[in-house]
Amino acid sequence: MVDLQKYKKIFVAESEKYLKELDNFLIRVEQTPDDTELWKEIHGKIHSIKGMAKALSMNNIARLSHAMENWCKLFQDDTDKVEPGAVQLFFDGGKLLKLLVGEDDEISGLENRKWYNSLISGFSQEPPDRRNSRERIQAVPDTGTVEKIDCVRVKYSLIEELLGYAQETLFLEKTLPPLSRESTALKSWIDHYTSMLKGLYFRLAQLRLMSVGDFADLFAVTIRNLAREHDKQVEFRVVGGDLQADIALLDRLREPFIHLIRNSIAHGIETPEERRRAGKTPTGLIRLEAGKERESLCIRISDDGRGISRKAIAGHLKNNRSMSDEQIAALSDTEFFGTVFDTDFSSAAETSDIAGRGIGMNVVAQAIEYLSGSIAIASDPGRGTEFLIRLPVSLSVVYAITFKLGPYMLSIPTANVESIDQWDGMDSAEKKGLYDLGARLGVGKSRVFSHVMNVKYSEIENIIAPGHKRIKFAVDTIIGNKAVMVMPVGELLAKTRAFGGVGIMENGDITMLLDPGSWLFDM
């Protein structure tokens, strides 16, 4: 069954973002009504809202955006039709769209119904030509509604500072002197206070998350400017923008992404004329797609440009690596295209203009490696290039079954846990068949178990159509199904290849998230 609520949530978030951007474009177009590019941008925003609204059967929003879209098309062809009242009508349209998005497409009250109808009727008319217009478009008077302030901008450094204060306060708990027996009430008060403080800290830490969509917005202007600079037409599309990741991680991705995008526009995407000759649409597409695979954040950046010349890479491998044709042919695509990330590929590229895609790619690879991630490249001549970046789970909050085994506090994402059984309820044959996780961890054998966890997981090799494996093991104690803030494992622990991340629990305790697909569960 399709989870409409989930999509509606995405729709609301995306639409609010587009409508905010729409306001900015309208402010600009009011100053320069002849700028057809601006009208194109405005059209793009409204079109996106319409598309999503239609898919969700939000007909009032779809109808109004459609009406607004018609005028956008007209203004792109003939800017003489743009007179000040027209821009105001767009402002009003945007304002009403905001209202409808917030109210689940409902038009509440008579006033708003009138407002809606007058806008539909306004946009249904032919816009008057400002060269010979006697009558000006009558903008709908402001209804006097004031937008709710439901979010504020806060500097990242302030969040870090607040986190610091919260943690320092939490540390004070550890220096609490022993309390006498008579101080039970005080002790109870302190426990409650500390637990509230831990909750506060946990929530503060979540402020460090940023949506990939907001991150992608940072590139929109750069892409537009670069495309203009290179006389190219480029559309930037973001998929999975609602996924959230740690701001610090995203910030470190900014430079590598700019690099990839710059290369894509400068060397990958063809000019409109070249694209037409190749049977493509004149506008090239750069797509940023975010998703989660297991405990990894995956970001795919692709373009539909000319791709990387295999000939150029082969030439580099022959000249700089003294590889024979046979050796080159034996390379897998990943190894072959991976050559562009080599340090020596950059210098070679600069001197021989080797398809122009290797310049500085080693810098990109290093930046990803620094984040303990990986980058893979695939390219199809004439069809485009795709970079797949996998990063260890960034700061995010997941639910995980937390348990103790020996001295270790461990967790497995709840989604991977099929069932939890009582140890006492199992017969000896079943107990004998269990996987001995304790032995793998080097935990002594003489233990008293409380529960048995039944964990399902997918094979790494086949992410598209995962085959589910199951494994059962006994644990000392189940702590519970806990919300944990997941942080990436550092370079040292990454060497174990056993963990999907480090979890910080609401009480500040650390739990290691086991990767169910790792060697740890190889039987």
Add this chain to the structure above:
Amino acid sequence: MEYFTFKANGRYWGVEARFVHRVLENVPPARVPFVPACYLGLIYYRGELFDVVDAANLLSGGTGSLTGKDARIVLLKWSRHKLALIPDEIIGLVWSGDIKGDGTVYSHKNHTVRIITPAAMWNSLFGLSYGRSSEV
């Protein structure tokens, strides 16, 4: 130059003071499996995770281990790395502009203090074997 000096495995060590980010008390590290003996666990401090290391074990090449006299954790930060070190004892800050002969050792109050960089400690740590279980 100012050095942060500490004792580990019966020897005196010095790290450039500018790399010392903070000294924490009473923060027990969370135990982690599949790590070498010198790796004591993880701590979470101000939004960052630190690998906690037994200085005596690491600096003795695995022959020594923490005596437990001083449970303070020294947080080190340098270039893109960070590390938490538990020495046997924290001596304090000393200033020296005169590092002897090989450039790594000098005398302080009749003790020979060996200067070590956090990067050298990191390299030793990184070179160890991870992914194997150790009896606990």
